[in-house]
Amino acid sequence: xxxxxxxEYGRRLDLVRARMExxxxxxxxxxxxANMNYLTGYDGWSFYTPQLVAVSLTSNEPICIVRGIDxxxxxxxxxxxxxxxxGYPDHYVQAEDKRGMGKGxxxxxxxxxx
Numbered sequence: 001x002x003x004x005x006x007x008e009y010g011r012r013l014d015l016v017r018a019r020m021e022x023x024x025x026x027x028x029x030x031x032x033x034a035n036m037n038y039l040t041g042y043d044g045w046s047f048y049t050p051q052l053v054a055v056s057l058t059s060n061e062p063i064c065i066v067r068g069i070d071x072x073x074x075x076x077x078x079x080x081x082x083x084x085x086x087g088y089p090d091h092y093v094q095a096e097d098k099r100g101m102g103k104g105x106x107x108x109x110x111x112x113x114x
Contacts, residue, residue, distance in 0.1 A: 002079050009079045012038060014063070016055055026104030028055040035109060036064065041078040043072040051114040055103055063099060 002009070016039065020028055031052040036042050039053050042064050051066045063084045064074055071087025078085060 001088040027101045027106045030109035043077045046070045
């Protein structure tokens with residue numbers, strides 16, 4: 001079960017999107033586990049593997065991309081729909097699929113050591 005309500009989830013996304021618009025970003029990418037948790041509720045322990053949350057101004061909800069084995073955890077700890085809780089196999093790490101977010105100004109969280 002997510003650690004915060006659906007209402008709180010929406011409030012957090014609204015705040016982040018407002019800030020994104022203010023500074024001119026179309027997409028925010030974060031791999032910091034604390035930020036991933038704040039945005040989605042995801043609470044997994046595979047932060048040593050590639051994972052991230054993508055927030056777009058044009059999508060209803062973020063996309064959370066995690067190790068495939070952690071996808072079921074994400075379905076339990078977030079409000080994300082199954083299409084936006086993406087688990088990847090090992091060969092997916094260098095894939096070109098950007099789900100339509102490969103254009104525009106993209107913000108990347110660079111403050112974490114992950």
